[in-house]
Amino acid sequence: MRINKFVIGGVLILGAVVFLIWTATAASAEYFLTIDELNAKGPEMVDENLRVSGAVIGDSIQYDPQSLTLSFEVAHVPADNLAIETEGGLAEVLHQAVLDPSRARMKVVYVGPKPDLLRNEAQAIMTGHLGADGIFYADELLLKCPTRYEEAVPEQAG
Amino acid sequence: MIANFGYGVLVITFLVTLYSVFAAIYGDRRQIPAMVESARRAMLLTWPLLTLTAGALIYLLINDHYEVQFVYEVTSRSMPTYLKITAWWGGQAGSLLFWSWLMSAFASLVTLRKWDRDREFLPWVIVVACVTMAFFIGMNVFFENPFAQFYQTFDGVKSYNLKPANSILFTPENGQGLNPLLRHPGMIIHPPMLYLGFVSFVIPYAFAIAALITGRTDDRWIRLTRRWTLWAWLFLSFGLVLGGRWAYDVLGWGGYWGWDPVEIAAFMPWLTGTAFLHSVMIQEKRGMLKQWNMILIILTYDLVIFGTFLTRSGVLSSVHAFAQSAIGPLFFAFIGFTLISSIALIIYRWGSLKSETEMTSLLSREALFLLNNLLFMSILVVCFWGVIFPLISELFSGQKVTVGPPFYERATSPLFATLMMLMGIAPLSAWGRSTVKTLGRAIWKPIVGAVVVTAVLFATYTQKIGALIGFFLVALVIFVTIYEYWRGAYARQRSQGENIFTAFWNLTGRDRRRYGGYIIHISMMLMAIGIIGIETFQVETQGTLGQGETISLRNYELTYREIAQWDDLPSGVNYRRAVLDVYEDGEYLGQLAPRIDYYYDSQQNMTIPGQRSTMRDDLYVLLVDWEPATAAGATFKIYVNPLVNWLWLGSLLFLAGIIIAAWPEKERERAAFKAEARVQQQTSAAD
Structure with missing residues (x-):
């Protein structure tokens, strides 16, 4: 009898935690895609929660301080760590991605302060959704500049 | 020259820790006390040795020795001297050395305590502390040498531990400089605090393992390490708060906590550590949950190692960029090794870790403490799930799916709310047995107070339901805690004839852990007010x-x-x-x-x-x-x-609370020791 009461309590708590994790995961899951993968999936990914990473193309950065609208292009970088290592590390991969005009590119729009780390050949990790117009609307921008710092503190905006 | 000296001392320290491990084991197995004593002295030596190494590194940092790769990476000529010194923990190699240095300071402190009563623990505490140090120093010696220098060879400029043949030293004109984001007072003391918290949790773990190996599995190890645990918790908590303050002041996004994997990595050992702090009290008072406490301290230790790895390697700060050095797999191997061997020890001693009494009442203090533990573990599971979810999803669906801050907020806020409610109820429940009736009699006044506060807030401040629930719980906990305080002081005032202020003072002094704990509860509530405020009204x-x-x-x-x-x-x-x-x-x-x-x-x-x-x-x-x-x-x-x-006010009060709880109680411990010794004498006389 005694055991039961604690077992029931434990099972209830366990159930509640599983439920919480389940619903929260379902509600906030973001697909982590490369730009090539995103292009391959195309329209079915429109309006899904997405997280996309790419190499920032410095010349494309435009910022309108009136409306705080930031737009820039990113080039495809592979997501596979092994591939990145074999190609000579993240800094080299980003460098090549920006130089290579045949790489898939994607336009990104973000509203907010211009992040301090946004510059050519930075790695941008963008959270947001893909519009039907093919532009990626980012809610959050995380930037990393592996050439400079071995541990680059990710900058958070949004 | 200085660099070679530093590296040489580092290698010697590595060998000393290895010697210490083997001498301790050998001395214990063969019953040679001199051997154990030698191991103890070797461990005592690690701190001076590492201080020498650190001194060499700081010398190089201050004097612009850019031929040393680490100096080149984290300093530049324009940086002021104090920043050049703190650049010591601004990069991976240096911060590993910093970790070992702090660890050696704590290990030395432990060896200096009086071991008369606990001789049998000593060799195994040495083994655990020195294995841990050997691992971290070994990382520095073999993979992340902070003293590696640039040499020009026919293949170009690369860094080497030792001068290669046919090469000349290469000295860059200037260094790259510390990331400006890290040049902030908060960032200067945040990593040391976090690391202090991390390393001081190694000590209770070492004692726990010593207890498991020697079979002395009563609560002696817990009593010995109680204060260590509190200090560890203090540093870890303060480190987390400082990190939040730094983010708020420097990162410029109006927030203090972003559920970044690196933050979570430091938060996870805090969760298990907090659960541990609570559940050891049940073991001391009721002789229960012994197996559970062992599991908690082992988890905390391995999460500390995991956290050190994550916060420094950058493995997770970007899901794409893994650490480029070889230390990743080694860290996982070390975590795997310590976890598996510790669990094996628990299983081996499972029988002697059985509870002395059985839990009967769902509302008893111990049952509520158990619930508190389960909630902390649930939050840990949520955090862990969030961190590893991308790996799991990729494994099962081939598609990498991540979860962001909304996941953590949704999943943890009900758990935090329940924890707050528990903080309100648990102090009023009795050990052994409580009923709805006895609890209700104690709690109705605070509930009425909290309802009044919530009603006033509803009328004057906010109509948001989530915030109101939060404020109700905050008010409830504060009222319950004050009520508990007042009841104690009032009783003292009547029985001892003290005035109410003296009564408060003496009350706190007499049971520091309890009343320090209450102050911590109140400080948590103040912090909760700040969090509710910024989360809902920003x-x-x-x-x-x-x-x-x-x-x-x-x-x-x-x-x-x-x-x-x-x-x-x-x-x-x-x-x-x-x-x-x-x-x-x-x-x-x-x-x-x-x-x-x-x-x-x-x-x-x-x-x-x-x-x-x-x-x-x-x-x-x-x-x-x-x-x-x-x-x-x-x-x-x-x-x-x-x-x-x-939030910041609460963290200051929090500091005060822990210091009260952890302040040494010399007099009484000595008295308790004497009393215990007397009992032992009597029992041996009776034999």
Whole structure:
């Protein structure tokens, strides 16, 4: 009898935690895609929660301080760590991605302060959704500049 | 020269820790006390040795020895000396050394205590501490040498531990400089605090393992390490708070916590450590949950190692960029090794770790403590799930899916709310047995108080249901805690004839852990007020202003006055500083000056907010953009963060609470020791 009461309590708590994790995961899951993968999936990914990473193309950065609208292009970088290592590390991969005009590119729009780390050949990790117009609307921008710092503190905006 | 010296001492220290491990094991197995004593002295030696190594590294950092790769990576000529010193923990190799250095200080402290009563623990405490140190120092010796120097060979310039043949030393003119984001007072003391917390949890773990190996599995190891655990918890908590403060002041996004995997990595050992602090009390008072406490301290230890790895390697800060050095797999191997061997020990001693009494009442103090533990573990599971979810999803569906901050907020907020409720109920329940009736009699007054507070807030401050629930729980916990305090003091006042203030003072002094704990509970509630405030009531706006133009948010109006730009050449920084007049409902309050600092050596901007802080709210202004060429105006982003100051106030009170709880109680311990010794004498006389 005694055991039961604690077992029931434990099972209830366990159930509640599983439920919480389940619903929260379902509600906030973001697909982590490369730009090539995103292009391959195309329209079915429109309006899904997405997280996309790419190499920032410095010349494309435009910022309108009136409306705080930031737009820039990113080039495809592979997501596979092994591939990145074999190609000579993240800094080299980003460098090549920006130089290579045949790489898939994607336009990104973000509203907010211009992040301090946004510059050519930075790695941008963008959270947001893909519009039907093919532009990626980012809610959050995380930037990393592996050439400079071995541990680059990710900058958070949004 | 100095670099080679530093590396040499490091290698010697590595060998000393290995010797210490083997001498301790050998001495214990063969029953040679001299051997164990030798191991103890060897461990005592690690701190002076590592201090020498650290001194060498600091010398190189201060004196611009850019031929040393680590110095080149984290300092530059324009940095002031104090930043060059703190650059010690600004990079991976240096921070590993810093970790070992702190660990050796604690290990030395442990060896210096009186071991008379606990001789059998000594060899195994040495083994655990030295294995841990050997692992970290080994990382430095073999993979992340902070003393590696640049040499020019026929293949170009690379860094080497030792001078290769046919090479000349290569000295760059200047270093890369510390990331400007890390040049902040909060960042200077945040990593040491976190690391202090991390390493001091190794000590209770070492004692736990010693207890398991020797079979002395009573609560002696817990009593011995109680204060260690509290200090560890203090440092870890304070490190987390400082990290939040740093993010708030420097990262310029109006927040303090972003559920970043690196933050979570430091938060996870805090969760198990907090659960451990609570559940050891049940073992001391009721002889229960012994197996559970062992599991908790082992988990804490391995999460500490995991956290050190994550916070420094950058494995997770970007899901794409894994650490480029070989230390990743080794860290996982070490975690796997310690976890599996510790669990094996628990299984081996499972029988002797059985509870002495059985839990009977669902509302008893011990049952509520158990529930508290389960909640902390649930939050841990949520965090862990969030961190590893991308790996799991990729494994099962081939598609990498991640979860962001909303996941953590959704999944943990009900758990945190339940924890708060528990904080309200548990202090009123009795050990052994409590019923709804006895609890109800104790709690109805605080509940009435909390309802009144919530009603007043509903009428005057907010109608948001989530915030009201939060405020109700905060009020409940505070009232219960004050009520408990008052009951104790009142009883003392009547029985001892003390006035109420003396009664308060003596009450706290007599049971420091309990009343220190209550102060911690109240401080947590103050912090909760800040978190509820910024999470539910934060508002923001943005706009580009010409000179003399005004923007308003809530009750505030801000008028843009002027902007100035100048170079500070010795430190290599360009400043852009805007000045705004701040009015509240038309009344002039003062000026705010948000800045953008541009660091030439790292070509990086740093956005410094202008802040006006009151207990009611923070006005937080960012200078977003200003180009002298366009001169159309400057762009600002403005936040009003209600109540966030309570978060920092709460953390100060928190500090006070822990210090009260952890303050040494010399007198009584000695008395207890004497009493115990007397009992032992009597029992042996009776034999």
